[in-house]
Amino acid sequence: MLATLFSLSAALPASVSTDNSWINFDVTSLLQNFWPATFDGLTFGAIYALIALGYTLVYGVLNLINFAHSEVFIMGCYGVVFTLTSLGFGPNAPNLSIWAIIFNLILAMLVGMVFSVVTAFVVERVAYRPLRRRGASRLAFLITALGASFSIQYLIFLVRGSNAEPAVTMFIPTPIFQVFGAIIDSQQLTIVIAAIVMMVATDQYIRRTRVGRGIRAVAQDPDTATLMGVNKDRIIVTTFVIGGILAGAAALFYVMKVPSGVIYNGGFVLGIKAFAAAVLGGIGNVRGALLGGLLIGVIGNYGQLLLGDSQWTDVVAFIVLVLVLLIRPSGLLGQTLGRSRA
Amino acid sequence: MSEPRDEKRERVPVENDPNLGAVPESVPNEGPADADLTDIGPDPTPEADTDVPDEAELAEVLAEAGIDEEVAEAAASEREIAVEVGEKIIEVKAVTVKFGGLTALDDVTFHINRGEILGLIGPNGAGKTTAFNAMTGVYKPTSGDVLLEGKSIKGKKQHRITRAGLARTFQNIRLFGEMTALENVVVGLDARHKTSVPGALVRSPRHYREEKSAVERGIALLEFVGIAESANTLSRHLPYGSQRRLEIARALATDPKVLCLDEPAAGFNPAEKDQLMDLIRTIRADGYTVLLIEHDMRLVMGVCDRIVVLEFGKKIADGSPAEVRADQRVISAYLGEPDDDAA
Amino acid sequence: MSEQTPVRTTRAVQLTESREALGGRKQFLGGWRRRWNRMARWQQWLFLIIVLAAVYYLPVANPWLITTEPGNDFPIACFQMAVYALVAVGLNVVVGFAGLLDLGYIAFFAIGSYTAAFFTSPDSSLIHIPYLWTLPLALGIAMLFGVALGLPTLRLRGDYLAIVTLGFGEIIRILATIIPAARGQVGFKEVGHPPGTASDGQPIFSVSNGVPWYWLAVTVIIVILLLVGNLERSRVGRAWIAIREDEDAAEIMGVPTFKFKLWAFAIGAGVGGLSGALFAGQVGFVNNQKFDVATSMLFVAAVVLGGSGNKVGAILGGAIVAYIPLRFTAIADYKYLIFGIILIVLMIFRPQGLVAAKAHLLTYSRLALDKVSEFRAARVASEQEKAAAAEAAKGVPNE
Ligand SMILES: Nc1ncnc2c1ncn2[C@@H]1O[C@H](COP(=O)(O)OP(=O)(O)OP(=O)(O)O)[C@@H](O)[C@H]1O
Numbered sequence A: 001m002l003a004t005l006f007s008l009s010a011a012l013p014a015s016v017s018t019d020n021s022w023i024n025f026d027v028t029s030l031l032q033n034f035w036p037a038t039f040d041g042l043t044f045g046a047i048y049a050l051i052a053l054g055y056t057l058v059y060g061v062l063n064l065i066n067f068a069h070s071e072v073f074i075m076g077c078y079g080v081v082f083t084l085t086s087l088g089f090g091p092n093a094p095n096l097s098i099w100a101i102i103f104n105l106i107l108a109m110l111v112g113m114v115f116s117v118v119t120a121f122v123v124e125r126v127a128y129r130p131l132r133r134r135g136a137s138r139l140a141f142l143i144t145a146l147g148a149s150f151s152i153q154y155l156i157f158l159v160r161g162s163n164a165e166p167a168v169t170m171f172i173p174t175p176i177f178q179v180f181g182a183i184i185d186s187q188q189l190t191i192v193i194a195a196i197v198m199m200v201a202t203d204q205y206i207r208r209t210r211v212g213r214g215i216r217a218v219a220q221d222p223d224t225a226t227l228m229g230v231n232k233d234r235i236i237v238t239t240f241v242i243g244g245i246l247a248g249a250a251a252l253f254y255v256m257k258v259p260s261g262v263i264y265n266g267g268f269v270l271g272i273k274a275f276a277a278a279v280l281g282g283i284g285n286v287r288g289a290l291l292g293g294l295l296i297g298v299i300g301n302y303g304q305l306l307l308g309d310s311q312w313t314d315v316v317a318f319i320v321l322v323l324v325l326l327i328r329p330s331g332l333l334g335q336t337l338g339r340s341r342a
Numbered sequence B: 001m002s003e004p005r006d007e008k009r010e011r012v013p014v015e016n017d018p019n020l021g022a023v024p025e026s027v028p029n030e031g032p033a034d035a036d037l038t039d040i041g042p043d044p045t046p047e048a049d050t051d052v053p054d055e056a057e058l059a060e061v062l063a064e065a066g067i068d069e070e071v072a073e074a075a076a077s078e079r080e081i082a083v084e085v086g087e088k089i090i091e092v093k094a095v096t097v098k099f100g101g102l103t104a105l106d107d108v109t110f111h112i113n114r115g116e117i118l119g120l121i122g123p124n125g126a127g128k129t130t131a132f133n134a135m136t137g138v139y140k141p142t143s144g145d146v147l148l149e150g151k152s153i154k155g156k157k158q159h160r161i162t163r164a165g166l167a168r169t170f171q172n173i174r175l176f177g178e179m180t181a182l183e184n185v186v187v188g189l190d191a192r193h194k195t196s197v198p199g200a201l202v203r204s205p206r207h208y209r210e211e212k213s214a215v216e217r218g219i220a221l222l223e224f225v226g227i228a229e230s231a232n233t234l235s236r237h238l239p240y241g242s243q244r245r246l247e248i249a250r251a252l253a254t255d256p257k258v259l260c261l262d263e264p265a266a267g268f269n270p271a272e273k274d275q276l277m278d279l280i281r282t283i284r285a286d287g288y289t290v291l292l293i294e295h296d297m298r299l300v301m302g303v304c305d306r307i308v309v310l311e312f313g314k315k316i317a318d319g320s321p322a323e324v325r326a327d328q329r330v331i332s333a334y335l336g337e338p339d340d341d342a343a
Numbered sequence C: 001m002s003e004q005t006p007v008r009t010t011r012a013v014q015l016t017e018s019r020e021a022l023g024g025r026k027q028f029l030g031g032w033r034r035r036w037n038r039m040a041r042w043q044q045w046l047f048l049i050i051v052l053a054a055v056y057y058l059p060v061a062n063p064w065l066i067t068t069e070p071g072n073d074f075p076i077a078c079f080q081m082a083v084y085a086l087v088a089v090g091l092n093v094v095v096g097f098a099g100l101l102d103l104g105y106i107a108f109f110a111i112g113s114y115t116a117a118f119f120t121s122p123d124s125s126l127i128h129i130p131y132l133w134t135l136p137l138a139l140g141i142a143m144l145f146g147v148a149l150g151l152p153t154l155r156l157r158g159d160y161l162a163i164v165t166l167g168f169g170e171i172i173r174i175l176a177t178i179i180p181a182a183r184g185q186v187g188f189k190e191v192g193h194p195p196g197t198a199s200d201g202q203p204i205f206s207v208s209n210g211v212p213w214y215w216l217a218v219t220v221i222i223v224i225l226l227l228v229g230n231l232e233r234s235r236v237g238r239a240w241i242a243i244r245e246d247e248d249a250a251e252i253m254g255v256p257t258f259k260f261k262l263w264a265f266a267i268g269a270g271v272g273g274l275s276g277a278l279f280a281g282q283v284g285f286v287n288n289q290k291f292d293v294a295t296s297m298l299f300v301a302a303v304v305l306g307g308s309g310n311k312v313g314a315i316l317g318g319a320i321v322a323y324i325p326l327r328f329t330a331i332a333d334y335k336y337l338i339f340g341i342i343l344i345v346l347m348i349f350r351p352q353g354l355v356a357a358k359a360h361l362l363t364y365s366r367l368a369l370d371k372v373s374e375f376r377a378a379r380v381a382s383e384q385e386k387a388a389a390a391e392a393a394k395g396v397p398n399e
């Protein structure tokens, strides 16, 4: 049994048959595809980071993990797919001018954001606010959030069934330039740049605007903030809405990257990865979410190459999460928005 | 969040112990007042307490509180009763606690002698509770050290500090609401129990022994603070005064060397405060050292042997009640503050 | 821990006291509890025996209206209800007692199932052991996983535990898919069963015959209930409830909170593994399709619905959650939606669940009751004495 527990295959690719081995390491594949995997990982990481921001912001002001955020995101994906489908996008990229494509994508993103924001808003109103009014225990919040998360998932299931939505391809990625022998294409560039722009905007919004100050105040000390005249409920809703907007954007990029990945329970694993990203960077920390997202994306891709199955990315992200919690629970950049302990 | 707490009370149906019938119309909320149920009258001279500074006073206290020696003995069964005001039992050495930019405690040094009642006073926000928290391990001091009987307890786990002999109550009552008064006290007693999880699983002889003594000592402790009749009432259903008393009983249950009380009289009326003073004196007479945070000057001056005054995180005075009362800095710190300011 | 001065008005105190005076309000299924507590010991035992007999007889009786047939075989449905009840009893230790949200319960269930499969199925190349031995083994292995997962997360805030366990639920399923030795969808056939053959040469514990499996499961539940009950009425149970009520205060009162949380988590995981092994035995087949993470949510719903922190409630909740989709097959597809919504509604309107009862935390609770009765009697006596004295005093001038 021990002999088959780990088998290092340096030359042979991993075998996928039902043999009795447990884990196969494929070092060659990792070395050969290192740079493409890195850049691809960064692209995924940018998407995780956008979702992670939703977790981080809500955690900052409520000191709670919003379990339903993964559903906020997946609803955004549905918004994006519906819009694109009705605009005539399908499995094959449409033959449109670049400006028409950009216009359509922005439209889809806006609809995605609306879907996400509405979901986030409803979740806050239905699942969080009544409990907050009553001053319920943390456990109660977690349980309702869980209930909300699964209710939304299975509502989608009820309406759309168990199959993934038909693929929508937005455009064919074209190579732009090469780094370390790896091709960077237009899709990767779009996603990473757009995501980083959105995150910088969020960061600045929280740092510079009045609402942002309110968010930070509530995160630091809700009671004092309320005494100082900050409307806590408003701030909390705003935070959910910002999280929704970012999730809607992430939805567009996710559909761009994984055209056929929109399925009723598809948000779940992404949510776990995004949460891992938020914790890795330091939950409550906006910049940490970016760093964590990118790292989780890259590490997940390496894991996939090394271990041979795309689902390993999920497992690796999870293991990273557990290790971070074990070694440095405050994350790489620490927790800044909120406090570590009430 | 004090508001939700009350709402919770309203929502969850009151549970009553059926075996006792309905809870009587007025559950006693003043301990020693109904201590007459302990049937034994005043017991003027307990021999064990010969070292107490003022014997006559003590006798009076005991008589007033209606607490007989037996009960006190049961409550304190496993401790030697030595009330000498003696060597330093706790030393707080140059402790500084910072919260980000705010220095809540600034280089504070004081000590507590064995067997004394030390008052810790100061205006709101002076850092009194923070001092408790730094001593009991809730916050790790930014610098400085805390010694219990000469050994450093700084940075130790909170439950270890408790077992080392430092127990406390909370300024905002923090009982285990879904547990009865007795069970709350037994949680405190459990700090000295040794039954392991497997032992409890198979009910080892030790488990039975400890459980039995827990109930007996728990009831005795409740009787000591005067709420034995409410032993089987959920603690969140107890009246406010009983909750404060229960906090004291629970802290005493951990068999501490030093008992730290954080504003135990907050919200009490003068009569209740008097009873509390008596209770504190009795606790000391039983051989506990007491550290008392309190705003009510009459109470503090009346009960404390020595007083430490904090202001803005700094110690500004340390001495006998008379000295402190005469201290110019203390007077100016409290200037404008009414004497009877109950938080 | 931010300390606040309690804002207590006299009015608030009065309100509390008047509520106290109101005594026990009527509550759903609450009257039963009161009646139960009033019974003598022998009456309780008699009652228990009757209930137990009825419980054991249930699948054979196959009562009209209650039966899940023709949609689902009733004895097997009973077995599934029993498994859910067992799961709920285990999860109740974690969620109900210690107040920790464990959403990876399906993972421990899966670990138990796979343990049974690995050590009994002919499809596995590991050593084979008798099926019944896999029950404690599954319990032990699941506990180890519980400890491994609890160590990094239990020092942190409760929500970390929740999301990490939720992730773990999914990860175990993924691992079952991508690790070759776990055989993915192909799975393990002919998972073992307890020994014994009926007169017709068929094994007693066959896949199609739910009755013996049900009896086995109920017996396991009873054993686990007794053990959990022992823990509940000890310092362990008190530590758990104290942690649930106020973790910081518990720690300051000398409760090693981390240690007891880890125990709760490990015990919960162990019972999850045990139920998984039972389940695998009855179904006889284990593959990666059986452990949907959404099932974890059903488990939590079972505990919350029944009344968290309460064993009877947990059993009831588990049975209901399993029963509804089996009985009302038309809505079986919507079960996750239904129970998801039930979770929200319950937490908002009735967080204490159907059976609201307090945990019993003292081994000698009767002794405590007696002592308090003594005090009351003493007080009443002394009051009467006083009244008599007052009467006498009044009487004199009147004459
Ligand atoms: N966890 C914390 N984080 C930040 N600041 C804190 C924290 N705890 C206390 N403080 C601050 O430290 C200072 C001292 O507070 P502390 O509670 O010790 O005062 P106190 O003397 O007990 O006052 P009171 O009489 O009102 O109880 C206050 O300014 C308070 O706001």
Ligand SMILES: [Mg+2]
Binding pocket: B128, B129, B130, B171, C003
């Ligand atoms: Mg204070």
